[in-house]
Amino acid sequence: MTAASDLAPSYDLVVIGGGPAGLAAASLAARAGVSTVLFDENPGVGGQIYRAITTTPVADRAVLGEDYWAGAELASEAKASGALIVNGATVWSLDPQKIVGVSIAGKARMIEAKHVIIATGSQERPFPIPGWTLPGVMTAGGAQTALKAQGLVPSGRTVMAGTGPLLWLLAAQTLRAGGRIDAILDTTPWRNWLQALVHLPDFALSPYFAKGLALLREVKAKVPVHRIDRVGAVGKEKLSEVVFASGGRERRLPADLLLLHQGVVPNVNLANAAGVEHVWNDRQLCFVPVLDADFGSSVPGIAVTGDGAGIAGGTAAAERGRIAAIAAVRALRPEATLPDTQAIRQKLQREEMGRAFLDWLNRPAESFRQPEGETLACRCEEVTAKQVRDMARIGCEGPNQMKAFLRCGMGPCQGRLCGLTVTELIAAERKMTPAEVGYYRLRPPVKPITLAELASLPISEAERKAVER
Amino acid sequence: MARTADVVIIGGGIHGCSTALHLALRGLKPILIEKDYAGRHASGVNAGGVRQLARDLLEIPLSIASMELWERIEELVGDDCGFSSHGTVLIAESDEELAGFRERVDDLHLRGLTHEELIDRAELKRLVPAVSDYCPGGVVSRRDGAADPFRTTQAFRRRAVEEGAEIIEGVTVTGLTRVGSNWRVETSDGAFEAPKVVNAAGAWADRIAAMLGEPVPLTVVAPMLMVTSALAPFIEPVVILRGRKLSFKQRENGTVVIGGGHLATPYRDRNETVIDWNKLALSARTVWELFPAMHEATIVRAWAGIEAYMPDGVPVVGRSSTSEGIFHQFGFSTHGFQLGPATGAVMAELVATGSTNTPIDGLGIERFRP
Amino acid sequence: MFKRLADTGTAVAIVVDGKPVAARAGDTVAAALLAAGIDHCRTTPVTGAPRAPYCLMGVCFECLVTVDGVGSRQGCLIPVHDGMKVETQIGKREAGR
Structure with a gap:
């Protein structure tokens, strides 16, 4: 275990995040002779897609599928590369001078980097429905993490709701593992096909096409699937039933567990707080960093790669990580021998093929992104959709003013689960585009740190003298 | 055609908004020009302390006058400001x-x-x-005591508008010239003319002063x-x-x-x-x-x-030393929030009547003349 | 809500609100709580509503618990260890607790 005090004061390259992008980047850079450290906040490497790849208790390889096990090679390559890989390391600050604030086991350090690759991946898109804060309601990604890392499968009355490939993958994995799913509520709007259809030929050529069809068949053979346009969680202290409707007809299903998912979006907090410029991506309905062809951001020396650069999936993330790492090595150690970038770009292009189809098809309906009434928009500070809408109507023009008025986005999750919702609600009420409304200005620490952790930062002699009374 | 007003205020922090409100309460027509939005900077994100304690002697009269206003802040701006x-x-x-x-x-x-x-x-x-x-x-x-800074600044802004002030946000001042008996304020969105201008531009106030040939050592x-x-x-x-x-x-x-x-x-x-x-x-x-x-x-x-x-840690409040009709209200040196309510009132009094009963001696910009 | 797929892994004994809970090596605090069938792990500081782990990937901050005396830790990021003391958080934390 690497302790905070074991870290060098500076590294040529700091990679943040140990998913496919981060692992591939760190491993390529370290092999090219660049002093590289990779920080990852989870107990083990793999990110979300290859979660617990080195420790999973799920022994039957068929349960998680071969796409999951492909991560083992990335992890072992990274381990052998010479990069220092530190798990349980939470990066809570990054600034344009590339000073990285990191905590390990309650001790904080500020590390200088010549170059930073942000590979913090994606998170599930907020899914604000009535009752989504009740115990018993979780994200599908969360359930998948519990399966991969701890071998936990849903065992009570379980309902899944939403849209997107991950929902079907989790359903299949759960069923293979002997878990229980009572129903799947598919929220994909029919009319998404109108926009998706033109991209079908591309998708048909991508590796995801056959896999996707097989998954759908596998799941639909075992679980009833309902097309719905409204869903809510009901219960007093915890979930007791799921209410859903298609058209006017309302139905209820008693449930112990409701798993929600409507796609993933880039995890923007760290890049945003570091001053990286972001733009609205209307196809993926999220903010993405402005990047060059090597994933370099608007802040010199900071790259954002993997799904954090815009959603493209795990295999593409690894290729993107390699491209970002090659650019870093070129800047840091021009004499190093590097792999053929052209070949990597071609692989990436193949991986990204079909993304347009998936994006358009699984674009969540407005009603699931722009809640109304008493549905909570901000879970932390318990701010309702109505409060946000009302405030926008009486003149609040942006998310940052909204923060000051309602405290939405000011709780511990720092807007991760309300940011997109608040932007979209303001846009809807003020008849603006999300691009015009913008996003929260995020402030460090992007992960809370204790006062004791902050006080544990080594203080230089000069600073000590400066404060002597 | 330049738009006209009785007073143009540059800067939408608590000071600019307070001055706008107090001018409007005196029946004048102020236009306030803010480059971002009201309370975007220090006025909206400061610690919110409303403190008379440990102030410089020069500021104490303004601070005491402000305290009187803070204690009836809801009456003044229609919001308790979290005070x-x-x-x-x-x-x-x-x-x-x-x-x-x-x-x-x-x-x-x-x-x-x-x-x-x-x-x-x-x-x-x-x-x-x-x-x-x-x-x-x-x-x-x-x-x-303490108050909520953004809410306070917004409350002053809102009440100023209700009383007849015009607040223009997202517009940057680019020039300031004398035209007859008026000052012409060039902005990113056209020109404004008024006989009086208040420079409440906070961290950017030195740029406004420089347009008048009146440089200040602002950090x-x-x-x-x-x-x-x-x-x-x-x-x-x-x-x-x-x-x-x-x-x-x-x-x-x-x-x-x-x-x-x-x-x-x-x-x-x-x-x-x-x-x-x-x-x-x-x-x-x-x-x-x-x-x-x-x-x-x-x-x-x-x-x-x-x-x-400011180098001496106290603000610049008063007339310009070079330019008739220009007034300064900036440089509050990290403790200006509490002073906002009364400084706006004093500034409005000074602009409207030519003098004020509240002692502001020692706060003038002339103290920085080379 | 959840069952363990295979009862592999070394047993790890943790204490949740004073009561013993059987966890497994490789569990995070949040996973151990879910596996043990807890209803909720905290109540909110705003309205006191009960909350349970939601995303399990460090994003939502719903699984905040006090771990070995340190409050507001993200339970989904912390591996369990023998003798670990976990406390659910009720509303606003007391300073110094």
């Missing part, structure tokens, strides 16, 4: 420090100023039970603040230190705001600040020693607002 009054306590960390405080308080009392009151260890413990035992006493100003600073997640109520007054840098207060929602003047690096042309965690670590250590109960409090956010600091 609550639990006093400010300046804590002495040693006997020597306390002796110094005693001299200051005695001196103030000789001048007839009684808002600062020396307290012993027992009274300190009564007011701030969580404080460490090593602190021998301090000074309290019992009428002081752009960004004092850092951090806030914890909500804790059960454990401290009522605002606490400040003098030897080490600290201001400390718990808001009604339970969060604790920690500041005190350690500085971030400001980039005023980009509206950005970069936090210096090594300095915030000093604040964390100070809090650690002063309030042992805070060790495991979690810090959820740190930020800094961009503002102006």
